[in-house]
Amino acid sequence: MKAETEGTTRADRNAALVEVMLLAAMADGKLTEGSIQTLLRRVLERPEFDGTNPDEISALVEKSVKRLASQSSLESILQRLRDRLPTHQNRLLAFGLAASVALADKKATRAELGLLKTFQAALGIAEDEVAELVDVVESGRPLNEVLGEPLERLYAEVMVLVTAADGKMKPAESRALVESLASDPLFQEIDAARAQSYMRDSVEALAEQGLPERLRVLAHGLTTHAQRVRAFGLAVRIAQSSGRPSAAELRVLDMLQATFGLADDEVARLRAEVR
Numbered sequence: 001m002k003a004e005t006e007g008t009t010r011a012d013r014n015a016a017l018v019e020v021m022l023l024a025a026m027a028d029g030k031l032t033e034g035s036i037q038t039l040l041r042r043v044l045e046r047p048e049f050d051g052t053n054p055d056e057i058s059a060l061v062e063k064s065v066k067r068l069a070s071q072s073s074l075e076s077i078l079q080r081l082r083d084r085l086p087t088h089q090n091r092l093l094a095f096g097l098a099a100s101v102a103l104a105d106k107k108a109t110r111a112e113l114g115l116l117k118t119f120q121a122a123l124g125i126a127e128d129e130v131a132e133l134v135d136v137v138e139s140g141r142p143l144n145e146v147l148g149e150p151l152e153r154l155y156a157e158v159m160v161l162v163t164a165a166d167g168k169m170k171p172a173e174s175r176a177l178v179e180s181l182a183s184d185p186l187f188q189e190i191d192a193a194r195a196q197s198y199m200r201d202s203v204e205a206l207a208e209q210g211l212p213e214r215l216r217v218l219a220h221g222l223t224t225h226a227q228r229v230r231a232f233g234l235a236v237r238i239a240q241s242s243g244r245p246s247a248a249e250l251r252v253l254d255m256l257q258a259t260f261g262l263a264d265d266e267v268a269r270l271r272a273e274v275r
Contacts, residue, residue, distance in 0.1 A: 014049060016084035017094055018064045020119065023077070024098040026068075027112040036061075038104040042097055046143075048150070078122040089147065089223075091123040096133045096143045103137050152190055154221045157202035158231045158256065161214065162238040164206060166248035177238055211252075215259045228260035233270045240274050 021042065025035035043049050043057055052060075071077045085091050098119055102112040120130055132146050149157075159177050177199075187195065206214055222228050235256055239245040245253070257267050 010048075012084040013090060014052070015060060015064055015067075016081050017046075017048065017090075017097055018043065018060055019068055019077070020081060020094040020098045021101045022061070022064055022068060023119075024101040024112065024115060027102065027115045028109055029111075031065075034104060035101055038101050042100055046093075046097075048093070074118070078118070082122065085123070088124070091125065092129060092133065093143065093147055095119055095123055095125050095130070096137065096146065099134055099137045100143075103134070106138075148221045149217075151221070151227065152187060153198045153201070154218055155187075155231055155234055156195070156198040157205070157214065158218065158235045159238045160199060160202040161206065161211065161256070162235045162249055162252055164203065165239075165252040166246050211255070215255060218256075219259050222260070228262065229266065229270070232256055232260055232262055232267065233273070236270050236274050240271070 018039070021039045022031070025031055025039055039061070040057065043052075049057070068077060071080070081094065082091075085094055095116070099116060102108045102116055108116070116130075119125070125133075129146070133143070136143060136146050163177060190198075205217075209217075218231070222231055232253075235253060239249040239253055253267075
């Protein structure tokens, strides 16, 4: 699966995330069992690694150790990390994961703190972002509180907003939603259980927070034009799945267009592509 706007692959990104954690684990010159366990726990809980089985994770860690050992300098390692983590969201995640490893025993050493400062500078993380990430890690809260939701979750929510527009999900809409999840390359690494949780969480969030707040969350999470165009295209696919969109669905599409700042000609093109 390709990253949103860059040429990096999911495998590239995940390898970079593992390498960042390994560097934090080895900051003192040794790789302890406790650090490895923290690393594996963080990997398993992150949606970026969905669909990766334990053997693949072990192989990825082993390969990453060898890759790090083969690099000539820390600067060359950092450059490769920047290349494979092109978005600020990915870099925030990388720093958060590194901090979770460095602070796993509740007391970071001078070497670990120094490496985190190096990561901060290399990845362009602001001081307030560092403070927020460290606070989340130290309190044991999930990184999503700072990072927001995974893109796949946000795309799924866009589709749910349309299906829930008139208070009921039509059979055709339900089929279109499932087909979108099954056929779109974006979701190919998402297993059925995770997809179901995305749908369930989206419905619950809409019921608890209301449409205006969820639109704000989507605008905050889908930051690039390409992401917003893709999200709107998914929404259009759902709205037009049963033929003619209802008035309520059209209102949601209008609100999404305004929220995402899409031009009328872009919207017309996306609607024409779905017909």
